Every structure is written in C-alpha cells, then in structure tokens.
Amino acid sequence: xxxxxxxxxxxxxxxxxxxxxxxxxxxxxxxxxxxxxxxxxxxxxxxxxxxxxxxxxxxxxxxxxxxxxxxxxxxxxxxxxxxxxxxxxxxxxxxxxxxxxxxxxxxxxxxxxxxxxxxxxxxxxxxxxxxxxxxxxxxxxxxxxxxxxxxxxxxxxxxxxxxxxxxxxxxxxxxxxxxxxxxxxxxxxxxxxxxxxxxxxxxxxxxxxxxxxxxxxxxxxxxxxxxxxxxxxxxxxxxxxxxxxxxxxxxxxxxxxxxxxxxxxxxxxxxxxxxxxxxxxxxxxxxxxxxxxxxxxxxxxxxxxxxxxxxxxxxxxxxxxxxxxxxxxxxxxxxxxxxxxxxxxxxxxxxxxxxxxxxxxxxxxxxxxxxxxxxxxxxxxxxxxxxxxxxxxxxxxxxxxxxxxxxxxxxxxxxxxxxxxxxxxxxxxxxxxxxxxxxxxxxxxxxxxxxxxxxxxxxxxxxxxxxxxxxxxxxxxxxxxxxxxxxxxxxxxxxxxxxxxxxxxxxxxxxxxxxxxxxxxxxxxxxxxxxxxxxxxxxxxxxxxxxxxxxxxxxxxxxxxxxxxxxxxxxxxxxxxxxxxxxxxxxxxxxxxxxxxxxxxxxxxxxxxxxxxxxxxxxxxxxxx
Ligand code: XCC
Ligand code: SF4
Numbered sequence: 001x002x003x004x005x006x007x008x009x010x011x012x013x014x015x016x017x018x019x020x021x022x023x024x025x026x027x028x029x030x031x032x033x034x035x036x037x038x039x040x041x042x043x044x045x046x047x048x049x050x051x052x053x054x055x056x057x058x059x060x061x062x063x064x065x066x067x068x069x070x071x072x073x074x075x076x077x078x079x080x081x082x083x084x085x086x087x088x089x090x091x092x093x094x095x096x097x098x099x100x101x102x103x104x105x106x107x108x109x110x111x112x113x114x115x116x117x118x119x120x121x122x123x124x125x126x127x128x129x130x131x132x133x134x135x136x137x138x139x140x141x142x143x144x145x146x147x148x149x150x151x152x153x154x155x156x157x158x159x160x161x162x163x164x165x166x167x168x169x170x171x172x173x174x175x176x177x178x179x180x181x182x183x184x185x186x187x188x189x190x191x192x193x194x195x196x197x198x199x200x201x202x203x204x205x206x207x208x209x210x211x212x213x214x215x216x217x218x219x220x221x222x223x224x225x226x227x228x229x230x231x232x233x234x235x236x237x238x239x240x241x242x243x244x245x246x247x248x249x250x251x252x253x254x255x256x257x258x259x260x261x262x263x264x265x266x267x268x269x270x271x272x273x274x275x276x277x278x279x280x281x282x283x284x285x286x287x288x289x290x291x292x293x294x295x296x297x298x299x300x301x302x303x304x305x306x307x308x309x310x311x312x313x314x315x316x317x318x319x320x321x322x323x324x325x326x327x328x329x330x331x332x333x334x335x336x337x338x339x340x341x342x343x344x345x346x347x348x349x350x351x352x353x354x355x356x357x358x359x360x361x362x363x364x365x366x367x368x369x370x371x372x373x374x375x376x377x378x379x380x381x382x383x384x385x386x387x388x389x390x391x392x393x394x395x396x397x398x399x400x401x402x403x404x405x406x407x408x409x410x411x412x413x414x415x416x417x418x419x420x421x422x423x424x425x426x427x428x429x430x431x432x433x434x435x436x437x438x439x440x441x442x443x444x445x446x447x448x449x450x451x452x453x454x455x456x457x458x459x460x461x462x463x464x465x466x467x468x469x470x471x472x473x474x475x476x477x478x479x480x481x482x483x484x485x486x487x488x489x490x491x492x493x494x495x496x497x498x499x500x501x502x503x504x505x506x507x508x509x510x511x512x513x514x515x516x517x518x519x520x521x522x523x524x525x526x527x528x529x530x531x532x533x534x535x536x537x538x539x540x541x542x543x544x545x546x547x548x549x550x551x552x553x554x555x556x557x558x559x560x561x562x563x564x565x566x567x568x569x570x571x572x573x574x575x576x577x578x579x580x581x582x583x584x585x586x587x588x589x590x591x592x593x594x595x596x597x598x599x600x601x602x603x604x605x606x607x608x609x610x611x612x613x614x615x616x617x618x619x620x621x622x623x624x625x
Contacts, residue, residue: 003030004037012316012451014481016247016400020320023398029347031319032338036447048577049079055199062577071199079578080205081197083554084212086573088193090555091215093335094516095155095186095223096358097263101230102151104265107371108234109144115269115374118144119236123413127229131163151230154222157185162222167526171535172564176217179592181210181562183218190215205580206588213562213593220559225519227263231302235268238305238411238513240418240506244403245480247317249310250326252399254292255283255389257382258312258321260341261333262514264302266355266369267295269378270331271307279379283386291382296321297336298514301476304408305513314452314474315549316445322350325396329385333369334359336444336550349391353381406485408511410470412524418504423531425500433466433624434496436540437614438528440470440512440521440560441479443545443553446570452478454546454570454603459484461607463508466494467614468501470524473515473553475546484509518556522563532621537564537594540617542610544568546603557597564594566613568606572599 004011008021011033024031045051050062052069060069060078068074073081107113118124124144125135133146154162162183165173176182183189193215196202202211232238250256257274259267273279274291283291294312295303303309312321315336321327322344330341331353342352342363352364355377360366365384369377410418419425429435439462445451455478462469463484471479479485485507490498493508501508512520521543529536543560545553547570557567575581590596598613600606615625 002034002038004033006033010450011447013453013456014246014451017317017320017451019398019400020247020323024320024323027323027347027396029323029344030340032316032340032447047574049082049574050075050577052078052082054081054197073203076205076578076580077203079575079581080208083573083575083581084193084197084208086551087212087216087555087558088190089551090553091186091219091223092190093552094219094227094555095190097335097516098186098223098227098230099155100263100265101227101234102148104234104371105144105151105230106148109141109148111141113371113374116234116265116371118233120233123229123237124233127233130166151226154226155186157188160184162186162218164221164225167523168221169526169529169535172537175535175593179210181214181217183214183222186218186223189218205578206584209581209584213558216555216558217562219555220519220522220563224516225522227516228513228519231264232411235264236306237413238409239414240407240409241308243304243308243406243408244310245406245477246401246403247312247321247324247399248401248403249294249312250321250324250399251289251292252326252394252397253289255288255290255385256292256294256327257385258294258296258327258330259299259303260296260318260330260337261359262298262302262335262516263333264299264306265374266331266333267299267303269369269374270381271303271309272375273378273382276379279382279386282383283389286386286389288386288389291386298473298516299333301473301514301517305411305511305517306409308408310403311477311480314445314477316447316451317477319344322348324399325393326399328388328392329353329381331355331381332359332361335552337361348396349388349393351384351388353384404481404483406480406511407487407507408485410506410510410512412520412527415510415524418506423527427528427531429496429500430540431623432496433618434500435468436466436496436618438468438470438541439610440472440518440543441475441546442472442515442518442543442556443548444474444550446547446549449547449570449601452481452547454601454606455479456482456484457603458544458546458606459509460492461604462610463493463497465607465611466496467611468497469509470512470521471509472512472517472521476511479509480511485511515552515556518560522559525563525565534621535564535594538617538620540614540621542566542568542613544606544610546570546606561589561595561597562593566595566598566610568598568600568610570599570601570606
C-alpha cells in the first residue's frame, strides 16, 4: 500500500493528530491522507464537472475535441445538472435527518414511545403559536400532534410554502417570489431537482441553478430548521456550558464509547445508558474505572451543545481516534462516517455499531434503533462496549495530550439571554463599529488541506478585525482546540469585540451547534434584519466553509447565498468546466439574490475578502467601515 509522502506536520496542525499519524505509521494503518495520494491526480473531467453519466448513450465527457455529449448537451448543461444533483444529496441528507426528528416527535405526541419525551415544552408551545396552531386550554400532546403534522406538511407539497418562511424578512420573500425560488416543499424541491436533471428536461444552466437555489432554501428554512427546532423540543434548548475537546478526552482506565454521525436520537440514549449505575457497576467488575462517552463530528456537537459531553475530534480525527487503541465501540447513525473506520477498527479491538437501516457498513454490527426501543438498544450497545474492554491490549494504547476547555451551548435563545433579552445591544455594537460584522464559519475537514489550518487561521484573523465569529460543525473542534472558544480568548480579538464580549462574559467565537444548526444562524440573520428593517443581504454578515468536502456543505453554502449571505469557500465545487455556472456563482447571483460565492484557499487572503464585503455592507447601511 502506498503511504503519503507528506510529513505529519504537513498533514495537520495538531499535536494529537501528529502523534496518532506517527502511531498509524508504526501500526501499519492506512489513513485518508494515504488514500488521497493514491487517488491523485484526480480526473480532470470529474474535477471540472464535465463528465456526464446520466444516461447510457454516454457516459460523455466534454473536451475541445468533443464539445457536446451524444444528446447534444454542452459543458454548461452538464455542469449544472451534476451540481444540481450534488446539492440534492446535501439537501436530502439534512432534510431526511429532520424527518427522522419529526418521526420521533410524532411518536412522542401519539404515546408510541416511552423512551423519548418533550423536554422543552415552552419552546414547543412558542413554535406552535408561531405556526398558527392553537395552544390555549389544550393538552400538551394534542398541540404536539398538530405541530408534528405541520412539520410533516413542509416535506410534501400540500402547501404553497415550507413552514418557517414566516421567519424570512419581507424583502427576501419578495425577492424569492420574483425569482420563482420560494421553496414549496422539502421533498418536492429535491424530487424536482432530480426530475429536471433527467436527460432531456431542464437544458438551461441558469434555470437549473435557480431550482438548485430553491431546493437549498427548502433545506435551510425547513429541513435543517425543523431538525434543529425538534431536537431542542425533544432534548432541550442548549444553554451555555463548559466542555472539553481533543483526543485527550479518551480515558485509559475506562471503557471508551464514541458516538459519530449527526442525529441526537441515538446518541442521547447512549448518554443516558452510560450514566446508569447498573452499567457503571458492570464496567467496574470488568476492571474499568467507569464508562467514558465522547463525540465525533456533528452528533458530538449535538451532545456537547446540550449536555457538555466532550468532543474527541472532527472529521479528519475520526480514524485517528480509533488509532489510540482505546476505543471499545464507535456507535454511528449517519453521514460523514468513513467506511475506513471499520477497517481501522479491525486493526484494534474497536467495533463499529450501526443503528440506522439507511446507513449500514459491511463489517459493522447492526443494532437497529427504533422509537419504541431506543433505551433498550442503547443499554445493549453499552454492554457490548463493556464486554470488549477485556479485549483491549493496553500495551497498544496511546492517548495524546491534555484536553482543551471550551464554552458551548449558544442557541439563539441563549445568545439573547446573554444579551439581556433583546438584540439591541448587539445591533448597537454593530452600529458603533465595535462589532463590525458577524461571520459563520462552518463545515468540514478535507485532506487536500493541512487539517484545520484554514479553519483556525481564518477564525483568528476575523476576530482580530472585530468580527464576531459563529462556528458550527467540524470547525467547532478546530476553534476549540485552538483555545478560541473560551471567554479568555478575547485577548486575541480586536478592541471593540474584546470590549463587548468581555462585558458579556462570552467568547469572541461562539459555538452554535451542528451542521443542521446552521439554521440557527439563518434565524439570527433574519432576526437582525427584521429588527433593523432591512433585507438579510443588507447586513454586514458573511459565511465561510474553508475546508469543506461534503454535498451538505455545498447545500449550506447555497442556501446561505440564496438567503443573501456572501459565502466564502476554500475551493470551488466541481463546476469550473462551465463558464455560465461559475460566473453565476462568483458574481451573477449577487444581482439576483444580493450575495454570491467567493473562492480563496489562503485563510489570510480569505479574511481580507470577507472583510471587504463587510466594509461594503456597513457602508451601504450608512455606518463607518
Ligand atoms: Fe461532516 Fe457535520 Fe462536514 Fe463535519 S462539518 S465533515 S458535513 S460532520 Ni458539517
Ligand atoms: Fe451523454 Fe447526454 Fe447521456 Fe449525458 S445525457 S450521458 S451528455 S448523452
């Protein structure tokens, strides 16, 4: 097997990663970095998006010599169709996660589960009222039944618009209506995207991209937003709390269980089980001092935000976490789980447990979680982990370093609380130029970059410029490990941001949750716009995904742009083979929706790019740059 020629320092900025990459080398384990090298150079046709495989007259690939596919489709049409389907994958991922949340909520409302409950009835009633459901003198569960139905309705096409459109500022709504991109139903838009990109349908690149925008808006303002709101109702709305990050959160003398994936429905039950005295006692009879639960990726974010459970690592740390040799079981639900984790686990005593029928992995053991048996299955998984503790070879265990402290739990409700109940202090700070703007840095890792180099440096550069940063997804762990998610990091911020965050006792980098929780950022943007009486696109806001890799990340970027938020990406999606699609993304969209994409791999230059945008928006509002 070919190993990467990169040094560990070139692969990642983190000491815990370096140590595990060296151990991988000693233990003869292949990682994503090695496989990237085996895959390089990538296919140029694929990279630029001009390879079409949607019918069997092809596959066709566009070149100077052959500028049209067999059917006559040109590079623009092919790129637009490919990108539309790419975004459909992301929208489907978030939204189907949202649907699973509604199913749990529906089961609770109809008394079909004893394992899940309404934890935040106040929030549930508030949302019910927001969506026009009567709440007065009604049983809580009756309201819940209606609310679950309301959410389900947003997925089909019974209604004209998805449910949280009421949150969108008037001007944006007008804009979407005029462009014909008002999302009608989450599933409907995804299905239409697939339909339009069937051979012989939508053969106008710009038109295809408009549907892509509509579909992504359906994800942001419904699929993801519903996932977030229902998770808060079922598991509690996050509030500020402390937690820890990096591989040092694993414990040498305890049973270690990692949860990985996205949906808190599984991981919340595992958390309950590891706290049951009977199971802790069982672990002790096997010689362990206790049971330790830690998170990875977004389900880790969900548990960290609500329960303060430690985060072992982000996307590129998932293989490395197993290489510690200290993990008994890795429990997964879905999304972003590398199939290689099964193979890496086989080199130690680590077993992967899958829990969802829609995400099975060859070589893993399947323990199906359903609404009626969540708790029972969680106990079963924890017992399996305890059994495996005896199989651990302590001589092969190496757990790097000390964990880093972080502060988490900033839902919009919590942020408002920190601000004293209204957005006015934040708006005043923005007007006064103490906080010059707000930027959400979100998304993934990608072995094409030095791991977390861009995520961390962009965050640092922006807070220096008095820009408040909000992080979600895998950027959270990066910012956390860099020591940026604690109130003390105001020392690294510009004077204005330092003053404001210092007086509120909050970090200059705020953790708002998982990737579906980017919907929280959308909501905050809408609240700000409504409060000031402008469109979202008028605000000094931006988004960034410096090291993105997934379809979901591209979908998030697209709904951010379509909602009026300028979005920076470290590298372009596979669209560069089409001048029409590329120009639309980089500038054309600005005229249509008031925002566009910017591409820049260097985090320092990216910070400049974003800063220029914020300056322009401040100027537009009549504020000092
Ligand atoms: Fe996945 Fe959400 Fe990306 Fe991390 S950030 S690699 S999508 S886990 Ni969302
Ligand atoms: Fe080729 Fe057209 Fe078929 Fe695509 S749809 S594979 S371009 S013939």
